[in-house]
Amino acid sequence: MRWIYVKSARRRRANPLLALYRWRYEVGLLAVVVMLVQLGRTVHWALPAVIALCVVAVLIAWPPARRAVGDRMRSVVVQHRLRSAFRELALTTWAGRTPAIVWSAPCPEGLRVHVLCPAGIAAADLQEVREQLAAACFAADVRVERDPRHATVVVLVIVTRVPVP
Secondary structure, X not given: OOOHHHOOOOOOOOOHHHHHHHOHHHHHHHHHHHHHHHHHHHOOOOHHHHHHHHHHHHHHHOXXXXXXXXXXXXXXXXXXXXXXXXXXXXXXXXXXOOOEXXXXXXXXXXXXXXXXOOOOOOHHHHHHOHHHHHHHOOOOEEEEEEOOOOOOEEEEEEEOOOOOO
16 A cells, blocks of 8 residues: 655645635634624623624524534534645645645535645545544545546545434
């Protein structure tokens, strides 16, 4: 078996715009918190607390909303863990580029993650490290599928919901 660990572990310089894109959900949440604090300072100190309690009440009382928020949170965590796994497994090109996570969405099995592979990384490379990716994502399994329209896009199905027989 060919190990992917012998590939080049070159590191590229961080791109600030790419980092901002990767942390977009956290930056958005921070912006909402800052706006609520500003709202509390300008209108009334209790208004942000009332808004936060209303959001929590809706999430507690409405299971589809709670499930949607939980799925999106799981999606964000899996994206960060996959990026870390790509770096730790040295799954990079000779120039140091890692696969880019384009999109992730919930599916019945768990999560579908669309990964754009740069030249030098193929679906077979991801297939070899399925077990390590599953461990990184706290998943039972990771299935690697090719996108039917685009040769450079690989779909990772992160299986977190194992059907009960």
